[in-house]
Amino acid sequence: MKTVAVIGALDTKSDEFLYLKTRIEREGIKTLVVDTGILGSPGFSPDISAAAVAREAGENLEQMRREHSRQKSNDTMLKGAALTVRRLHEEGKIDGVITMGGGRGTIVGGEVMRNLPVGFPKVMVSTQATNGYAQHMFEGINDTFVINSLVDISGLNDILKMVMNKAAVTIAGMVKMEQAPLEKTRPRIAMSMLGITTPCVSAVQRRLEQAGFETLVFHSNGLGGTCMEKMIRQGWIDGTADITTAELTPGELGGIGYAGPERLTGGADMGIPQVVVPGAMDIIDFAPPESVPEKYLDRRFIMHVTSLKVVRTSVSENRHMGKLMAGKLNQSKGKAVVAFPLRGLSANDCEGTPFYDREADMALLEALEENLRNDIPIYKYDCHINDEAFADAVAGLVQKVMIS
Amino acid sequence: MKTVAVIGALDTKSDEFLYLKTRIEREGIKTLVVDTGILGSPGFSPDISAAAVAREAGENLEQMRREHSRQKSNDTMLKGAALTVRRLHEEGKIDGVITMGGGRGTIVGGEVMRNLPVGFPKVMVSTQATNGYAQHMFEGINDTFVINSLVDISGLNDILKMVMNKAAVTIAGMVKMEQAPLEKTRPRIAMSMLGITTPCVSAVQRRLEQAGFETLVFHSNGLGGTCMEKMIRQGWIDGTADITTAELTPGELGGIGYAGPERLTGGADMGIPQVVVPGAMDIIDFAPPESVPEKYLDRRFIMHVTSLKVVRTSVSENRHMGKLMAGKLNQSKGKAVVAFPLRGLSANDCEGTPFYDREADMALLEALEENLRNDIPIYKYDCHINDEAFADAVAGLVQKVMIS
Known part of the structure; x- marks a missing residue:
């Protein structure tokens, strides 16, 4: 049976992740849940605990909690989650991955996706998707399917369930797909x-x-x-x-x-x-046109559409x-x-x-x-x-x- | 049988769209292809022609072609595609929609998605996804699944085929899904x-x-x-x-x-x-901090993380x-x-x-x-x-x- 890694903060979002996990399993797929929660105990037992994720990054979760360093905890879980999922992939233990989260969960999800190869099935549910100023979070995620959760991942409601249903059939469909092996027929x-x-x-x-x-x-x-x-x-x-x-x-x-x-x-x-x-x-392309630095102001330039100024x-x-x-x-x-x-x-x-x-x-x-x-x-x-x-x-x- | 509307420029990307259409049909789904190409004849026969799309926006394609107004043609096809797909949805003729494209195709896709209700299955394949400065194209697309095509939609190759395979099973999975009817159990x-x-x-x-x-x-x-x-x-x-x-x-x-x-x-x-x-x-939130206008510079402020300056x-x-x-x-x-x-x-x-x-x-x-x-x-x-x-x-x- 195919296995999908499900990555997220089980301390604050366990109801939502339990729903997602169950929904994926209903598609005939096994799940492997990885907890990235820093603050508290998971609402249900993950397959890989937050402590194990921290350990993967060389840190001790209990000690980090005592230190109250939010920055360090965030960095550790980010790194730990990416390393964990990468390892699971390399060991052949997973066939796809799905992440779900808000601000922090999206940053973690991005790092997980960035560290997985092109072609590997990847789905991200994010409150930040299509949010202009949050876009840096998604850079380099390659062929990850991204969907906006519409509502915050904060309570089980019809809308979030609908989005999770879509995400579940999407990751399930991709891992079950009879992917023509990418045998190279031509250079x-x-x-x-x-x-x-x-x-x-x-x-x-x-x-x-x-x-x-x-x-x-x-x-x-x-x-x-x-x-x-x-x-x-x-x-x-x-x-x-x-x-x-x-x-x-x-x-x-x-x-x-x-x-x-x-x-x-x-x-x-x-x-x-x-x-x-x-x-x-x-x-040299500048967008918006106002962003052209002073040193280039006397250069020859072309306006390419209204939002792009091209300097020689x-x-x-x-x-x-x-x-x-x-x-x-x-x-x-x-x-x-x-x-x-x-x-x-x-x-x-x-x-x-x-x-x-x-x-x-x-x-x-x-x-x-x-x-x-x-x-x-x-x-x-x-x-x-x-x-x-x-x-x-x-x-x-x-x-x-x-x-x- | 369920039907998916497939939207794109068949003049320049017909090989790619033919592959996508065929791949979706292999999932047991009917397709309804809508051509948004302005420049030339479609490489295969769409179900709804570019001329019909222009007509939906109140314009005549042949006349637009003679006028050589790229701006007008773009605006017309944008509007026409959104109106066409919206109508197909309202008439109950489609169960989902997929768009694929580069710069122009993404703008058209965004307009199509924006005009469809939340919950309706929507997939977009775009060369611009996760591209920071192109993010405005995606605003308001709601619960659209977005995937980066990795390569340009310019020739059939293994990578693009892989992405299209994923997109095909995704839209097919979503339209086939036994979506629990969103009957309201609670206000x-x-x-x-x-x-x-x-x-x-x-x-x-x-x-x-x-x-x-x-x-x-x-x-x-x-x-x-x-x-x-x-x-x-x-x-x-x-x-x-x-x-x-x-x-x-x-x-x-x-x-x-x-x-x-x-x-x-x-x-x-x-x-x-x-x-x-x-x-x-x-x-009032400002990001980046340098963007705070002069008139607020003497205000009380808080730095919320490094990239956000909050003014009273x-x-x-x-x-x-x-x-x-x-x-x-x-x-x-x-x-x-x-x-x-x-x-x-x-x-x-x-x-x-x-x-x-x-x-x-x-x-x-x-x-x-x-x-x-x-x-x-x-x-x-x-x-x-x-x-x-x-x-x-x-x-x-x-x-x-x-x-x-």
Whole structure:
């Protein structure tokens, strides 16, 4: 029989969790209840106690209670819950996980989800879902199904029962699903895309699909790149056509869409073949427009819809970014190549368009040339990133590195 | 057989939607596909065409295409999709709905979900889920199950198929579920709560549950109150113990947690009995702390965790808020009463605590007294909101108005 881990605070929400547990079991699924309550005794016996969760994080629950440090207790249960569920998954003891909670329960749930692989069935019931200012709680939870509980997890009532019923059939359906084993029939190429590099990415994608590759396109909005790197590290990906590395820029220059320090490191560490294009590195995105720092106020800019102000990167910034890219690629354990379109890095940066700045682009190229390991070649093409000829070249490079 | 409406852009994403449709049908569910594509012809025949969707919004698709107004086309399909799905639901032609998309598809999906009642099975697959800066797209989608597609909806690959498989079993499970008909066994009382009014709300809740009522607690963080008002209007609620009206304040004074102009109007319009307490109206919440406007910088404040700065409301602001509350309550078609705790409106506003300001509280009271309809009584209690005696009084008032 399949087993679902049920994670939450049994001290304050035991009636609700008992209902959820019973409802899941009615679907013919076993449950394994993990208590993350700090304040008091659980209303019913969990399979893994709060004390055991604290122990998993190297702490003693009774002692923490005596210390009255709310921050430490919260951090401990967060860490302990994530480690516990991760271990249960690795030991093959669970087939899915569900969390339910308010502010604190959502933070714990997020940490649990973040530490589980893509593909593993995950459901979160949260009072904070779709709550704009609470959104940071959900970042990185991958393919978790999230539902707002509508009412607080505070008393059994028809509405909460209705939501829990849905959550129960959802997690049950997912763990029972005849999931076609993700046997790889074709090599998988991860690709990174923004609107301003879409013609290139789509053209490369068509060519690679025709050549027998499976392509996975990630949106280079910060979230997509984070997900791509994570999936590369989880072994889902066989090679990259990383055409839109713009997600590196915000970490150095500000703005939105940063994919974190792990960006452009997964392929290097995993030793998979990488074809890298500095796509869209002519831009820094700011939203809202008022958030543009003073130092960029005299820059060329484009208003992209009303809520996004796009600023042109400078010669010195591009030099800095080229060096940073080279440093990351130099860690590559596998084959890596760079493809550089000499006539512009995005739809904005094209002869006759406002961001066209050959000097800035060349600064990026020179920094790559100066800093890249000798065995990482830079192929230069006298075309724009979105030209068909460039797509031909990139598709060809992918096929070449994937064979060699 | 149950039917699920499948909503999306068949011009650019027809392979993906065909897969999703087929996968849902494999679960023994009928599908009804609604095309929202603007640009081109659908890759397979939908049940309701894009032209019909545009017509539902009073527009002509062919003419819009000739006009090349992207904004108008987007607005039309948004409106048309929401109206179409709403109508299909009202005609009893569908038992659930699923949407899938990127930026535009998520906006359309959000509008579809917002216009469907709580309880109706709703699933959204979105590239924007858990993306902090895209969160406004999801506001008000109620009990929609949301999952991030991980990869762009751009080509059929293992990852997207895996996500679609999960979405298919989820919507199928929900529409097939033997949902206990939500027959009302006890009268339902909606309650509003913040941390600083929790002792009062919990105590009233206990008393009401013991007296045979069902209580639904909503978190007064802007989202909860919006949901509460919507559920009142949908006929889910029989009476209110609206103990935390703090969600009215941001609309007038700034800060976070505004529940919109509908707050404190549902009960009035629906004519259900209302017991209203101006709970937590001593505060204005700002996050991040830097967002506090200049005019409040010399106010008393509290740092609530590191990311939230809480500012005390003034005499004149409270007078304004009292008048506003009275104006809303004066629209009541049913029985309404106000209960006022004379010794403080929240845990912050208590003798000996930094926000205690009897003058400001009295200004609120006076404004209520001066502006409320004569037949809406104000019961004054010489206690703090979180005193047991006040909870006794409020619980008594709820029972009284529910009987009369």
